[in-house]
Amino acid sequence: MRHPDVLAPQLRFSHIGFFVRNIDQQAVFYKEVLGFTETDRGTLPTPSGEARLVFLSRDPDEHHQIVLVSGRPSEQHFNVINQISLKAASLEGLQALHRELQRRKVGELIAVTHGNAVSVYFRDPEGNRIELYVDTPWYVSQPCRVEVPIDLPADELFAWIEAHARGLEGFRPRAQWRAEMAARMGLTP
Incomplete structure (x- = not known):
């Protein structure tokens, strides 16, 4: 459409x-x-x-x-907010944020790859799910969610994520996916 x-x-x-x-x-x-x-x-x-x-x-x-x-x-039992997502500046920055969140003992902390992004999820004090993430230079078909060894050195973590993403359905460069989406959205000449 x-x-x-x-x-x-x-x-x-x-x-x-x-x-x-x-x-x-x-x-x-x-x-x-x-x-x-x-x-x-x-x-x-x-x-x-x-x-x-x-x-x-x-x-x-x-x-x-x-x-x-x-x-x-206070009696509300279902939260309509699935997640609040914030983009980090770099993979190293995301890893530093993860370490800080561990130090603060935030709830439900998990690090995952979606193939097209690396994300750290956790809960705020009222249970809203927060996602901190960085994009990868690839696209893979979604949904995709696999835990990552976030404590690896950044270059090793990046290589781990790329090796994993290459085996997933729809793997291609993000630039190619972006061009496809721009065409679908009617944003290309």
């Missing part, structure tokens, strides 16, 4: 907002563990009462990339 030409070049993902139970605890976690800066904080009247908001960003060009909003019901 082609996207309308008027929308395709004009939309890009900007930020996410989600409800939390303990806004102060969540704000501390995102600031101290993930390095976000609090850009604003305040209250807003809503139909169900006053909501507290905390705005967080890691980019000075974005007022907020995450907004935490009070009001998540």
